[in-house]
Amino acid sequence: MSLDFGFIYTAFLGLFSALPNTLIITVVSVLAGLVIGIITALVRIYKVPVLSQISHGYVTFIRGTPMLMHLLLIYFSLPLFIDAGAKHFGWSFHSKDVPYMVFALISFSITSGAYMSEVVRSGIQSVNRGQIEAAYAVGMTTWQVLRRIVFPQAFVVSLPNLTNSIIGMLHGSTLAFTVSVTEIQAQAEILASSNWKYLEVYIAAALIFWGLTVLIERISGLVEKKINVFNGGRAS
């Protein structure tokens, strides 16, 4: 087997230029997903009439279809809407002015939102009903109950799931290459095809992702330890 170990190192350095894009995609989609997730989860928990059915449909659809489909659907259909809008309202910008990165960010946020909604929902539902009643009994408003009682406890319970979702989005960011965003996967393809050293490049890419994943897991482990100090050492 002819494996050029020197080139793995070269590729490793070459791939770092694409790391920011990967991280931007991950961070933005996780944060936006968290916001979408909290809203859809609350809508479903409080059974808001029409909205809860819509969120249920949204979560079912997103979780039942591959992330690649969401990306391709957004990438091909959003320009149609933008151009139709531009024609109708006489906007000055067209779909070609939108950077590819924006499509990737929108689509991944939508994907992440559905998964986050389940994370948030299972977290919130793990909070004891009696505590919520107690909080209301001492005169807290719903917002105060959520912020002071429900969210802190829900966070502790959902941390492992949250970590899984973050890692899932990190790995999912590799799909952005299909809409020409130069993240690590796309950079790997560029490096590989210009040097004809495919295996070496993908080994380097795998090492970067592996490192990032282990790092996220470590951080989450530390946070969990820290939180559980206040929890009398219990797991949740």
Add this chain to the structure above:
Amino acid sequence: MSREFNIDYVFSFIPKMLSYLHITLFIVASSLLLGLIIGLLVALPRMYNIPFLKRVSQVYVSFFRGTPILIQLFLVYYGLPELLKLVDINSSRWDVLWFAVATYALNSGAFISEIIRSGVEAVDRGQIEAAQSVGMSGYQTFTRIILPQALAVVVPVFSNLVIGNLKDTSLAFTIGAMEMTGKSQTLGVATQHFVETYIALSLIYLVVSLILQKLFKVLENTLLKHEHRDTVQSEPKKRKSFVVRYLNPRLSKGGKSI
């Protein structure tokens, strides 16, 4: 970028893609079967604490859970032929489908080994001791005591894995495998109706994953039938091990819901 939206294309594309559904399902099924074998082999050294092999399996699991499946596809696609060359096998004329199956099998092997471990760990140690004290052999203890209970615990997690696998097969087109997504690419390029193509494809994935979810739900209910009866009546809910909760969000719901 693409032509005017026309819903008729969605309906005409669905049957065309459905004719490739069996390839997608073949990838899922064969990778799960191979993954079960790999998963079992990988889980054993860790459960029985075998010195060196335990490390190897830890690294294997960490690697396959820590890297994107897309990268794994390319690693196998370019790496496996090199490895096979070492043992004088020429894989240059193999169908790319086999590389996809190999990747998904290696990937699910890592997840399945964790599922097996969590399932076995969820069984109360005392029950195993009790089984041995009444004279059961290791094999009997496993098949009669551990396996039935472990299965009930892991079915929901396994269901997630199968559906995850189904969705992951959509990436096989990147190495040129002709399954549903690969077909959708050619349809999209040929007709320039990309939006309709991907709507049709999403609908197929959605229906297939909903069917799978329903099937696993039925299976889970069957396996848990006896469990519900006793837990409701007497014992309070047992705490599940951390690994089980970590793998399965649905088990992490303690307390009462809002």
